[in-house]
Amino acid sequence: MEADSVRDPGTMEEKADLEMAENPFEQYIESVRQELENQDPIFIIGIIVALAVVVITFVFLKYFLSSKTVRSAVLLVGLCDAGKTLLFSRLLSGKFKRTQTSITDSSAPYRAKSDRGSTWTLIDLPGHDSLRPQYMEKFKSAARAIVFVVDSAIFQKEVRDVAEFLYFLLTDPVIIRNAPALLLACNKQDITMAKSAKLIQQQLEKELNTLRVTRSAALSSQDGSVGGSVYLGKKGKDFEFSQLPMKVEFLECSARGSKGEEGNADIDSLEKSLAKL
CATH class of the missing domain: 3.40.50.300 (P-loop containing nucleotide triphosphate hydrolases)
Known part of the structure; x- marks a missing residue:
């Protein structure tokens, strides 16, 4: 019974590798998360602000161009x-x-x-x-x-x-x-x-x-x-x-x-x- 309850470490690692291979996106997210944890908070805030500026600019241009009346x-x-x-x-x-x-x-x-x-x-x-x-x-x-x-x-x-x-x-x-x-x-x-x-x-x-x-x-x-x-x-x-x-x-x-x-x-x-x- 005890032998049956002990799991083989090699088998667990292989299973984890298999799961990561099947979900490469999760692996990417995890690596990004770890990278962000190692970064300076000011640097992260700067990235967020830059992304917000890009999004706001895109929305503004889309609204401006779509609102222009075609003078025909x-x-x-x-x-x-x-x-x-x-x-x-x-x-x-x-x-x-x-x-x-x-x-x-x-x-x-x-x-x-x-x-x-x-x-x-x-x-x-x-x-x-x-x-x-x-x-x-x-x-x-x-x-x-x-x-x-x-x-x-x-x-x-x-x-x-x-x-x-x-x-x-x-x-x-x-x-x-x-x-x-x-x-x-x-x-x-x-x-x-x-x-x-x-x-x-x-x-x-x-x-x-x-x-x-x-x-x-x-x-x-x-x-x-x-x-x-x-x-x-x-x-x-x-x-x-x-x-x-x-x-x-x-x-x-x-x-x-x-x-x-x-x-x-x-x-x-x-x-x-x-x-x-």
Whole structure:
């Protein structure tokens, strides 16, 4: 009985070796544990801090990169009846389409006429002043370009309203930070009394300069707060579009076309600009 109860040491060692061979990971963990026990505690703390920094950096980069919005939208904006919706139809299909005042957004894939053939999401936004802010808030972060459509035929009557809408856009922190291309499409050039793109640019610069003065004066007479908006242009200088951080182009076009409903639209300059995005 006593002989049976005594275990052979060699057999126990062989069994332990066999277990270690079957579980190499445990052997590795054990060796690491012993190594750590022999190390200075300060050294171990340093390793833990370094690993924590690596993990935090990785998590931050992953969050930052995943949270960035892909700016692949081309926004058609402007006052009511400027011709945005017809321009939207012409850019997509080339066809004339009778339109009415939009009360919601419309969107569709637009393939640029270029060798690259880039595809953007073309979005037609409502022009009514009560709807503009909420739709701009919804889409401004995704804007790669903003096509601001101006009715060249009645521009003199609408210059103040056009300037106020532009001021709203060009003092928005998100738009200024992202700096999407700004294409001012001076539409309805087929009409005899239409103003040229150059004249529209000059008058808008004057009107925006006046707006900047009056808005700044109104803010300083209150509590001095700018409400999160960005200063338009450069301080101490009259406003010019060249002062903006984004690319700005004034283009002449006609969504209706000089030959009426049966003819083609005169939008080549706009399509060329969109092809460069």
